[in-house]
Amino acid sequence: MENESGALSRVAGLFSARGYNIESLTVAPTEDPTLSRMTLVTIGSDEVVEQVTKQLNKLIEVVKVIDLNEGNHIERELMLVKVRAIGAERDEIMRLTEIFRGSIIDVTTKSYTIELTGTSCKLDAFLKAIEPSAVLETVRTGACGIGRGEWVLRV
Amino acid sequence: MNVELTGAEIAIRCLQEEGVQCIFGYPGGAVLFIYDELFKQDKVRHILVRHEQAAIHAADGYARSSKNVGVALVTSGPGVTNAVTGIATAYMDSIPLVIISGQVPTAAIGLDAFQEVDTVGITRPCVKHNFLVKDVSELAMTMKKAFYIASTGRPGPVLVDIPKDVSQQLTQFVYPDKVTMRSYNPVTKGHSRQIKKALELILSAKRPMIYAGGGVILSNAAEQLTELTRALNFPCTNTLMGLGGFPATDKQSLGMLGMHGTYEANMAMQYCDVLIAVGARFDDRVIGNPKHFFNENRKIIHIDIDPSSISKRVRVDVPIVGDVLDVLKELLKLLKAEKKKPDSAALKEWWKQIDQWRERDCLKFDRTSKIIKPQKVIETLYEITKGDAFITSDVGQHQMWAAQFYKFDKPRRWINSGGLGTMGFGMPAAMGVQLANPKAKVACITGEASIQMCIQELSTCKQYHLPLKIVNLNNRYMGMVRQWQEFFHGNRYAESYMNALPDFVKLAESYGHVGMKIEKPEDVEGALKEAFKLKDQLVFLDFITDQTENVFPMVPGGKGLSEMILV
Numbered sequence: 001m002e003n004e005s006g007a008l009s010r011v012a013g014l015f016s017a018r019g020y021n022i023e024s025l026t027v028a029p030t031e032d033p034t035l036s037r038m039t040l041v042t043i044g045s046d047e048v049v050e051q052v053t054k055q056l057n058k059l060i061e062v063v064k065v066i067d068l069n070e071g072n073h074i075e076r077e078l079m080l081v082k083v084r085a086i087g088a089e090r091d092e093i094m095r096l097t098e099i100f101r102g103s104i105i106d107v108t109t110k111s112y113t114i115e116l117t118g119t120s121c122k123l124d125a126f127l128k129a130i131e132p133s134a135v136l137e138t139v140r141t142g143a144c145g146i147g148r149g150e151w152v153l154r155v
Numbered sequence: 156m157n158v159e160l161t162g163a164e165i166a167i168r169c170l171q172e173e174g175v176q177c178i179f180g181y182p183g184g185a186v187l188f189i190y191d192e193l194f195k196q197d198k199v200r201h202i203l204v205r206h207e208q209a210a211i212h213a214a215d216g217y218a219r220s221s222k223n224v225g226v227a228l229v230t231s232g233p234g235v236t237n238a239v240t241g242i243a244t245a246y247m248d249s250i251p252l253v254i255i256s257g258q259v260p261t262a263a264i265g266l267d268a269f270q271e272v273d274t275v276g277i278t279r280p281c282v283k284h285n286f287l288v289k290d291v292s293e294l295a296m297t298m299k300k301a302f303y304i305a306s307t308g309r310p311g312p313v314l315v316d317i318p319k320d321v322s323q324q325l326t327q328f329v330y331p332d333k334v335t336m337r338s339y340n341p342v343t344k345g346h347s348r349q350i351k352k353a354l355e356l357i358l359s360a361k362r363p364m365i366y367a368g369g370g371v372i373l374s375n376a377a378e379q380l381t382e383l384t385r386a387l388n389f390p391c392t393n394t395l396m397g398l399g400g401f402p403a404t405d406k407q408s409l410g411m412l413g414m415h416g417t418y419e420a421n422m423a424m425q426y427c428d429v430l431i432a433v434g435a436r437f438d439d440r441v442i443g444n445p446k447h448f449f450n451e452n453r454k455i456i457h458i459d460i461d462p463s464s465i466s467k468r469v470r471v472d473v474p475i476v477g478d479v480l481d482v483l484k485e486l487l488k489l490l491k492a493e494k495k496k497p498d499s500a501a502l503k504e505w506w507k508q509i510d511q512w513r514e515r516d517c518l519k520f521d522r523t524s525k526i527i528k529p530q531k532v533i534e535t536l537y538e539i540t541k542g543d544a545f546i547t548s549d550v551g552q553h554q555m556w557a558a559q560f561y562k563f564d565k566p567r568r569w570i571n572s573g574g575l576g577t578m579g580f581g582m583p584a585a586m587g588v589q590l591a592n593p594k595a596k597v598a599c600i601t602g603e604a605s606i607q608m609c610i611q612e613l614s615t616c617k618q619y620h621l622p623l624k625i626v627n628l629n630n631r632y633m634g635m636v637r638q639w640q641e642f643f644h645g646n647r648y649a650e651s652y653m654n655a656l657p658d659f660v661k662l663a664e665s666y667g668h669v670g671m672k673i674e675k676p677e678d679v680e681g682a683l684k685e686a687f688k689l690k691d692q693l694v695f696l697d698f699i700t701d702q703t704e705n706v707f708p709m710v711p712g713g714k715g716l717s718e719m720i721l722v
């Protein structure tokens with residue numbers, strides 16, 4: 001969409017006005033600074049997704065809408081998670097982080113902050129693998145996605 | 156080097172460049188510079204309303220009756236919030252408007268400044284698009300885009316919010332002659348393969364039905380729709396918004412369909428085997444309960460310029476995204492070249508069935524009553540104006556009777572708020588109609604409740620000598636509400652009785668107009684004739700009508716189209 005103030009609120013407003021849900025939403029400018037790219041995750045029947053797509057297309061500032069589920073695609077989400085890390089926990093969490101191919105990016109005597117990217121499912125799985133009481137704080141970006149292979153989204 | 160103009164001058168110059176002759180508005184602090192520029196020129200005429208809601212309705216009536224974009228000008232804060240009802244009304248009915256609103260100076264935005272509201276935020280859900288102009292250098296292009304967006308594709312209102320300092324800033328003025336937007340490219344031409352598929356389906360139909368909506372009016376395709384319908388000998392029904400898109404007096408017309416549609420139209424809609432929807436959006440007031448609608452099998456062709464109108468409430472078989480005018484022209488061309496003809500034997504049977512439905516005479520009413528029947532007033536109005544007046548209406552029973560009993564043969568003659576159902580629309584809209592069509596007969600059909608929602612506009616009508624005929628069907632009730640309470644709420648008429656009504660005759664007179672009160676059926680015709688003889692006067696006709704009359708047929712909420720309550 002056009003990288004203009006207000007464009008994001010039009011999208012968000014559309015979803016609340018029409019009763020569609022937003023699971024997650026990420027947005028940032030692209031290599032062309034006049035454009036932003038947004039990845040929006042929603043859940044609905046085929047009919048609802050079709051309406052969502054059409055309604056988004058109708059917004060004047062939206063340049064192009066694609067449903068990534070219609071083809072092969074890659075999805076990634078970034079999570080930062082602060083966990084308690086005391087005593088034996090320190091090794092265990094480090095191992096777990098390795099298994100999930102995350103990295104520890106901040107350390108104190110009592111905590112680790114871990115950076116993890118992957119599909120939203122993988123991030124969920126990581127959180128499940130940790131003792132719940134050890135999780136002090138999480139922040140997630142929501143998924144962003146791109147088509148597989150040489151196919152490119154052009155406007 | 157060119158001379159520099161202020162933002163205010165530029166705003167007015169843009170209107171001139173767009174050929175705007177008439178705008179409707181109300182001044183205030185944030186738009187004073189713009190008013191100052193209006194004052195200094197005489198190409199754009201400004202009509203001073205008495206309430207901003209009326210400014211928008213008037214611009215809307217102007218647009219609906221003239222094919223032009225309607226323009227309104229309001230101040231920040233309360234000016235804008237007053238305008239919102241009008242904007243939402245136009246949005247629901249896809250009417251092209253450009254609304255210019257004043258805003259507090261850019262430096263004051265966000266500081267809870269005097270008369271500040273988040274105009275872009277408040278209006279966002281009820282405009283096709285809106286802009287906040289942050290720099291005077293963007294103003295001309297923004298105005299150009301506003302007119303372009305409002306009038307192309309599925310039309311709609313576009314708002315341009317201009318902060319006061321922007322209206323003072325200087326820049327060179329160049330009005331762009333073209334605008335291209337990578338994110339907005341409405342389709343006009345329909346997909347030719349889809350159109351071919353549609354024609355095949357049309358020619359295979361045994362019980363066809365054409366269901367034509369507001370899109371036919373908006374795309375100026377009444378002539379093509381009429382030609383196609385006649386060439387095929389198919390029955391045609393119109394939505395409330397589509398009246399006049401096919402001549403109501405044509406023998407192939409089944410009248411309006413839907414909640415208060417005719418028996419024959421609703422039955423044919425339910426039992427057709429091929430439905431051709433033309434610029435109509437399968438509104439809930441039109442198809443009744445969708446589940447019941449799909450108890451019958453039929454194939455649906457849907458022509459609409461807005462992809463999101465297609466398969467929104469009803470799955471269709473042959474979607475055609477495009478401008479009705481283009482698509483109908485293409486269909487007509489293909490039809491002429493086609494050897495196969497419609498199945499005339501099947502059509503004969505179908506028409507026989509339809510004629511049987513017609514015999515039910517669903518719009519009958521007591522013609523011997525000693526009390527004025529509202530239907531009779533409309534019928535007489537139709538006869539006296541020879542079906543050639545512009546009719547606006549408010550919202551309620553009177554609106555439905557107007558739609559049922561005034562036979563519109565031409566497009567853009569019937570002007571009402573269908574989608575939002577805005578009481579108070581009728582008189583201000585009629586002002587816009589009269590200004591766009593100075594010589595035409597313009598009547599506003601209203602009720603004693605609706606008319607009071609914008610009654611202050613009687614003053615505007617006086618100032619600009621607008622000789623409207625206000626046909627007030629005074630039943631002392633919010634009749635439409637009372638009808639629902641009678642049918643669905645055990646006759647408990649909660650707050651729907653209109654108490655303490657003004658003396659409308661004196662009220663009209665106090666504004667300098669003519670008032671008439673008509674209480675007997677035998678006086679209806681004479682009064683209407685006299686009113687139209689007073690060519691230069693606004694006449695307020697207060698018809699004291701039957702309090703208990705109901706609108707029939709009626710498809711009750713949740714019921715199917717064929718489950719009408721009939722008289």
Ligand SMILES: Cc1cc2nc3c(=O)[nH]c(=O)nc-3n(C[C@H](O)[C@H](O)[C@H](O)COP(=O)(O)OP(=O)(O)OC[C@H]3O[C@@H](n4cnc5c(N)ncnc54)[C@H](O)[C@@H]3O)c2cc1C
Binds near residue numbers: 370438460554
């Ligand atoms: C009290 C009350 C009772 C009502 N009862 C009824 C009733 O009994 N029957 C009834 O029909 N309505 C009734 N209505 C009105 C109803 O609410 C809807 O406003 C109306 O049915 C919508 O009409 P439409 O489908 O023609 O769509 P419109 O609102 O006129 O929409 C036009 C459609 O055409 C499309 N379009 C626009 N321009 C073009 C173009 N150039 N080319 C192609 N497509 C285009 C648009 O995208 C849109 O889908 C009632 C309203 C009120 C207030």
Ligand SMILES: Cc1ncc(C[n+]2csc(CCOP(=O)(O)OP(=O)(O)O)c2C)c(N)n1
Binds near residue numbers: 552579601602604633
């Ligand atoms: C602004 C607004 N408020 C409320 C309604 C709900 N409403 C629909 S019809 C109606 C009654 C209209 O009464 P009147 O104008 O006397 O017309 P009648 O039905 O009696 O012909 C009301 C209150 C509405 N449509 N618009």
Ligand SMILES: [Mg+2]
Binds near residue numbers: 551633
């Ligand atoms: Mg009434």
